[in-house]
Amino acid sequence: MRFDGWIAGVGTSSGTRIVLGHWQRSPFGPFSDVMLERADGQRLLLAPTRETADFVSETYAFDAVRVTPVCVRVAGATWTVAAGSLELRFVTGRRGLLGLLLRAVPGALARSPAWSALIDRPARLLLPGVRTRGRGPSGRRAWYGARDLWPIRTASGSFEGHGLGTPAPVAPPVRFGFGSVPREPAVTRVTTTVAPAHRRTAAASTSTRTACPGSPPAVL
Template sequence: MPRTVLRFHGRIAGFGTGSGVRLVVGMWPRSPLGSFADVMVERADGHRILLAPSDAVAEFVGATYVFDEVRIVPVAYSRIGREITVTAGPLSARFTVGTISPLGRLLRLVPRGIATRPGWLRLIDPVARVLVPGARTAGSAGQGRREYYGVTSARAITGITATWDGDDLGALERLHPPVRFGFGSAPASPHIVEVVTTIVEQG
């Protein structure tokens, strides 16, 4: 049966805050939807929000993951040195990227051409669950689709400043409990990873 293969090239940053709000920021310079960024938010009470920059992104991401609320708002990011700034509707965040983490050094042992292949990611998914609790490399993307996370590099996030509707979200914390948007969470330790996300749609 013919398949459609969609690949998203970019970075994902995941971290918690002292207020209990947990954030996963996707920055995608190359994708089937063009260049865009989106933010997935889970509040301390478990309410899940998608901040998407367009109807097309909201429709695609909303069909792939699970949210209680979807907002279409301007989403932008920029990087100067080791600081990344993200604005998305009510959210304003700036976080500092550190050096390559032990996880990142481990990932570098796998050649990039292999690290992003769905077959490899399907094979190592059980290992990834043990090495990085909450993380997955393969799973369901909804509507009969399969999704694969090919992470090729990882750096620690060392500090944040973030507000929601002007209210301070607090200091940097672990991403705990794991977020519940899809089949897996980002690492509990605050990280930004380079990733190729592959979604395979059955024809």
């Protein structure tokens, strides 16, 4: 089961850490989801449909799951996210050396689980907390093939009516699965491959499409 899109990870001075998945192609059609960990350690999933919520919560670990529309707009370097009581806006900067190196990796190679397994150890050394392969709490296997990376320069927002504060490192690392996102806030273009449970393959579904009306696809 292959998911092509973007993962954004950002910490905040309030202690809340947020991981956004923005998937242009997936077995469920295009959709976005948010994994959020509060300062007290509570892990929350915000997903647009029961189908996507069930799949993500079977792959990673959460203390609570909410099914709610997740709307993502991308205009140039500015990302705007609305998901239930979460409002988030962040702006990316110019890609650095690591982004340039990842961009040079051929797409076919980046999508290969074998490549993800090969670069897992270098990724751990270069970006502590990051892993490119592993097993989630349920035992389901996953591989991540990064293809680009942009730093997040500014971020602001609120959750449940409370301001999130200023952007901060993703520290401590989030605890949804076997690895975290880069410590420094960033957006990573990634291909995620997930081994299906019990040989089951999800059928593509247009009902899970949650892109904002009139919003262009994210092309960075």
